[in-house]
């Protein structure tokens with residue numbers, strides 16, 4: 354058995370773990386990184402990157418090009434291979450990180466074992482991510498169940514893909530597969546894209562339905578049966594039969610196998626129990642980041658967590674995570690993006706102090722020029738400051754950046770309206786929403802009218 358003493362031991366080489374490793378080592382810490390499977394984690398290998406690459410192949414088909422299903426998978430593999438070096442062992446060892454390609458598990462409150470190495474560290478970071486949740490639906494063991502870990506490997510085009518779960522994974526995969534020539538049915542027990550503003554989500558769902566995707570809402574998957582090559586999912590709304598099945602009903606955090614109990618680390622169904630510094634509530638030398646930290650599950654959140662932990666674990670600064678400024682985007686066409694509170698959430702928190710400013714993509718010259726006018730923005734404003742923004746439409750994921758910046762920095766609506774943007778851009782829709790907020794104050798105010806008349810009388 355080899356023993357290593359280090360400042361920081363990071364368990365998991367995905368979005369969160371790699372961000373901390375790169376930051377910490379370049380700031381002078383002694384860092385050990387453990388990765389039991391693929392460097393880059395879910396995002397690079399089975400998540401964001403392959404899903405966006407497949408969606409982009411779907412867009413090419415939509416634009417009139419012919420894309421063979423197998424060739425689309427080659428593109429997915431190429432994209433991963435292009436990004437891979439950034440997350441590679443070579444790059445991290447080059448930075449000075451000691452990378453051990455083994456799964457780690459705690460053997461005491463201060464030690465982790467990985468293969469035949471025991472690592473004793475001043476601080477540990479659990480960055481083990483999450484995996485697909487496969488619920489014990491009756492009959493599930495009799496069929497091949499695809500998840501995000503296997504769907505990207507399919508080379509032959511599924512005739513009819515059944516997707517259980519209408520969250521971001523389900524809806525992105527539905528559109529990509531539909532555009533690549535599959536029949537697709539989504540089975541959702543509640544509302545599809547239910548974490549987003551329902552008015553804006555319904556615009557996406559309408560578009561997906563127009564493209565031929567069947568979306569059955571309020572239909573829980575109750576049992577599954579196989580009949581030769583066919584798979585039938587029984588729901589309260591009837592039986593649905595297809596050729597392939599993708600499970601996309603949420604995530605299960607990766608805590609099994611870590612022997613957290615041996616280190617006195619409390620955890621639950623959502624992950625490691627942490628305070629707002631991302632520190633384990635029961636073992637103060639341990640932090641958790643990313644999907645396993647029990648909050649929002651996005652790559653950029655794991656990256657944000659990395660900054661919080663680096664400030665705390667390396668510099669001893671009182672660094673705390675916030676969540677009100679975290680954006681997300683679902684990369685369907687049209688895109689659906691959110692930051693801060695939705696209208697319903699803002700109404701609950703702020704009551705009649707809330708003003709909702711809206712603008713339509715149809716009123717934007719760039720959208721008209723490109724014939725991409727389906728879209729809308731809603732900005733939730735309280736006392737002159739945005740507390741949330743929801744956008745559906747082309748480039749919504751890019752446009753949300755302005756509101757993410759405004760909310761993260763507590764800027765006023767005037768910061769948006771004072772900004773000059775190039776014409777014609779989609780981002781001008783953001784300014785139009787700010788204009789919609791100020792218009793009634795400016796154009797429907799008697800005081801403003803009186804002041805203007807008075808000034809005009811005295812001006813030479």
Ligand SMILES: Cc1cc2nc3c(=O)[nH]c(=O)nc-3n(C[C@H](O)[C@H](O)[C@H](O)COP(=O)(O)OP(=O)(O)OC[C@H]3O[C@@H](n4cnc5c(N)ncnc54)[C@H](O)[C@@H]3O)c2cc1C
Nearest residue numbers: 365367368369389394395400401457482643644650651652
């Ligand atoms: C299909 C899909 C699409 C997605 N699309 C997006 C998107 O567009 N945008 C976005 O922001 N997010 C997206 N996500 C979410 C995003 O992938 C995750 O939020 C992100 O990867 C979480 O990072 P992480 O560091 O917590 O975990 P991961 O990146 O999963 O990394 C965890 C790593 O820990 C390793 N590990 C686990 N246990 C151990 C152990 N005991 N010892 C050593 N290593 C271990 C794993 O092998 C893995 O490499 C998507 C997810 C999926 C599934």
Ligand SMILES: NC(=O)c1ccc[n+]([C@@H]2O[C@H](COP(=O)([O-])OP(=O)(O)OC[C@H]3O[C@@H](n4cnc5c(N)ncnc54)[C@H](O)[C@@H]3O)[C@@H](O)[C@H]2O)c1
Nearest residue numbers: 518519520521522523541542573574601602603650682683
């Ligand atoms: N673009 C992005 O940023 C992106 C893309 C994909 C995934 N992600 C991340 O990954 C996470 C997981 O995505 P997801 O889509 O698997 O999870 P999710 O929790 O967001 O959605 C799962 C959906 O499945 C439904 N469901 C659950 N059990 C069901 C059943 N038995 N029958 C029918 N429907 C059922 C739920 O009501 C829910 O709508 C997301 O929350 C997000 O954090 C992000």
